[in-house]
Amino acid sequence: MARAATTTDAFNAVAEPRRREILELLARGERPVNDLVARLRLGQPQVSKHLRVLREVGLVDVRDEGRQRVYRLNGRRLKPIHDWVKRFERSWEERFVVLDELLEELKGEERGDDGDGE
């Protein structure tokens, strides 16, 4: 079976826990590299390496502000991943909606109702 988008770059980029942490930090607003280094408690070279991967796949953008490099999240590139999980979520929700109805019926039985309709 064809294995769709999971192996595309953006998916691989977010598979790394540290890179996900970076994205979570950037989701709250743009940050300079130093700030990310301090918050992640990682060495500057490692953070830079992760940022480079994220930049290459377009998940983050960078701009220079004086002597600082400031990173921000590019949410648009995260959307395919978000959609991927959302579709899976929806397929479970379809199941749960049916389960809700069944549970109403079981509750009715426990109360001793004979069930009036659905």
Added chain:
Amino acid sequence: MTAMANSGTAVVTLPTDTQILITREFAAPKHLVYRAWTTPELIKRWWTARRGEATVAEVDLRVGGKWRYVMVTDGGFEVGFHGEYREIVENERIVSTEVYEGMPEGEALNTITFTGTGERTKLTILVQHSCREHRDAHIESGMESGLQDALDLLEQVAQSLG
């Protein structure tokens, strides 16, 4: 369809590279959610989400006991799952393995917990895969049935036009 104003909405997250976490609240007491989850006749009613017919729902609810569910979609596509119970705490928790028969090498360990008091239950399903590839394939396969639905629908529409 009756409106279920008080129930929640499923939330899926990926806590680590190898896990899937599904959570959902129900407007029913724990023992009923547990019953619906573990009784074959009831499983057959909700598990397919009305996408097809559940042809098999076998539940040998004891540690070391096996389970197997099979559904046939309206388009004739058969999907089977099976596994073994590892831990059972009535109305509280079920730990079991799960294998999607279309991908037998990808065995997962599921921890299902039922928490809450009174008329509300929070259900959590933590799916632990052995590697990210299997976890991702699991999410993919969850959508293949959705694709199958779309194809089935397309077929119906095509037939109605013919």
